[in-house]
Amino acid sequence: MAHTKADVLIIGGGVIGISCAYYLSLQGVKATVIDKSEPGLGCSYGNAGWITPCFALPLPLPGMLIKSLKWLADPMSPLHIQPKPSLLLFRWMFRFLRSMNWKTAHRSIQALTEISKFSLSEYSRMSQEFGTDFGFSQKGLLLVGLTSEGVQAAAQEQELVGNYGIPGTRLDEAQVKELEPALTGPLTGGVYFPNEAHCEPLAFVRSLAQKAKENGVEIVSGAEVFDFEVGSRKIHSVRTTRGSFYADQFVLATGSWSNAIARTLKIRVPVLGGKGYALIVKPFDPKPQIPLMLIEKKIAVTPRKDSVRLAGTLELVNLDFSINPKRVDSIIAGSQLCMNVPKELEVLELWRGLRPCTPDGVPVIGYSSHFSNLILATGHQMLGLQSAPGTGKLVADLVTRVQPQFDPAPFCAERF
Numbered sequence: 001m002a003h004t005k006a007d008v009l010i011i012g013g014g015v016i017g018i019s020c021a022y023y024l025s026l027q028g029v030k031a032t033v034i035d036k037s038e039p040g041l042g043c044s045y046g047n048a049g050w051i052t053p054c055f056a057l058p059l060p061l062p063g064m065l066i067k068s069l070k071w072l073a074d075p076m077s078p079l080h081i082q083p084k085p086s087l088l089l090f091r092w093m094f095r096f097l098r099s100m101n102w103k104t105a106h107r108s109i110q111a112l113t114e115i116s117k118f119s120l121s122e123y124s125r126m127s128q129e130f131g132t133d134f135g136f137s138q139k140g141l142l143l144v145g146l147t148s149e150g151v152q153a154a155a156q157e158q159e160l161v162g163n164y165g166i167p168g169t170r171l172d173e174a175q176v177k178e179l180e181p182a183l184t185g186p187l188t189g190g191v192y193f194p195n196e197a198h199c200e201p202l203a204f205v206r207s208l209a210q211k212a213k214e215n216g217v218e219i220v221s222g223a224e225v226f227d228f229e230v231g232s233r234k235i236h237s238v239r240t241t242r243g244s245f246y247a248d249q250f251v252l253a254t255g256s257w258s259n260a261i262a263r264t265l266k267i268r269v270p271v272l273g274g275k276g277y278a279l280i281v282k283p284f285d286p287k288p289q290i291p292l293m294l295i296e297k298k299i300a301v302t303p304r305k306d307s308v309r310l311a312g313t314l315e316l317v318n319l320d321f322s323i324n325p326k327r328v329d330s331i332i333a334g335s336q337l338c339m340n341v342p343k344e345l346e347v348l349e350l351w352r353g354l355r356p357c358t359p360d361g362v363p364v365i366g367y368s369s370h371f372s373n374l375i376l377a378t379g380h381q382m383l384g385l386q387s388a389p390g391t392g393k394l395v396a397d398l399v400t401r402v403q404p405q406f407d408p409a410p411f412c413a414e415r416f
């Protein structure tokens with residue numbers, strides 16, 4: 001079965017693919033999104049929901065190496081690398097280590113804060129204009145340290161992002177507990193970023209998809225891409241389980257599946273999965289009121305209407321969705337250190353997702369040098385939600401050849 005030809009065909013209906021469709025529709029482009037499942041059921045389903053420009057430090061930050069090596073030796077730590085050697089893992093690690101320098105880090109922080117700040121203002125606009133409730137709330141973000149090293153790390157983060165216009169305030173233990181009475185354990189202090197926001201990630205994808213459809217975007221679920229029909233330096237169509245789709249331009253927005261799909265096109269997209277877990281738990285008493293990051297344990301706590309979301313861990317894997325009970329337990333144990341989380345915690349839902357991680361910690365957004373009509377929009381690691389509107393806008397600007405909202409250079413698809 002062949003479908004009507006679109007101006008732009010977007011492969012992947014996560015928060016990134018749907019954002020691309022929405023911004024393309026605003027710029028008058030006829031877009032179709034296809035997804036092997038349903039929009040929003042990949043990594044965009046159950047993430048922590050944070051829209052936090054202060055969270056703009058790339059993974060390969062100088063100084064991370066020693067900390068990472070210590071973490072790798074501890075099964076309850078927030079970081080793990082699946083011990084399955086592969087060419088992808090080897091190449092990824094090599095580029096990761098090469099990116100661990102301050103010149104690259106500053107360039108990345110500038111790019112990530114810029115795209116995140118634009119996105120935050122867009123979330124605020126959309127929450128007022130869409131008429132749907134996707135749980136947008138701007139209560140700030142509190143980074144909390146158990147130890148002075150933890151608070152020091154938060155203060156370093158505050159200083160680095162402060163240079164790019166993101167305000168934060170350092171707090172002592174008493175001030176932290178006054179701001180968030182749900183914090184009960186022995187703490188050293190923290191940093192509060194007042195402008196940060198959060199929302200319900202799946203509800204957002206669905207609201208945006210609805211708005212995109214109203215603007216003329218077609219969304220096709222259950223269409224799994226398994227091959228491409230290509231000519232010289234051009235893609236003609238994609239073959240899916242629901243027939244072939246033709247378009248003038250194609251956007252690859254398939255998150256952690258991007259490396260595998262790109263290989264079908266004989267191109268390399270260095271994206272590894274960074275597995276994380278999120279537990280939706282019954283509210284405990286006192287219930288947190290503002291999003292919290294437990295620094296040492298790297299646990300994200302997000303208040304929800306009738307529950308609390310606890311999220312964390314990063315396991316570098318290649319498309320492995322297995323559940324590691326030790327990692328799940330480490331999130332519960334870490335949360336119990338500083339909040340009144342009961343021993344017999346009632347977990348309403350356990351979810352895991354693969355963050356699409358690039359070696360330098362910056363997403364890939366731009367034209368491929370291999371195919372003149374292919375744009376890559378992937379590799380958003382732990383920032384996909386918070387940078388999705390900016391990504392969609394940049395893709396729409398590139399397609400319509402207008403002056404891009406951001407400098408596209410740091411996101412260039414061919415930088416590796």
Ligand SMILES: Cc1cc2nc3c(=O)[nH]c(=O)nc-3n(C[C@H](O)[C@H](O)[C@H](O)COP(=O)(O)OP(=O)(O)OC[C@H]3O[C@@H](n4cnc5c(N)ncnc54)[C@H](O)[C@@H]3O)c2cc1C
Nearest residue numbers: 012014016036042043044048050225255276383384385386
């Ligand atoms: C525990 C955890 C917490 C997180 N917290 C946050 C947070 O607070 N804030 C934040 O900004 N980010 C957070 N993230 C990261 C964020 O979830 C991701 O960066 C984001 O969801 C990536 O979006 P995406 O659209 O690129 O990928 P996805 O949402 O995974 O979408 C990719 C889509 O491609 C489709 N697809 C794959 N293969 C094919 C194929 N062959 N054919 C057709 N379709 C295909 C999939 O079905 C999927 O729907 C978190 C991640 C985790 C795991």
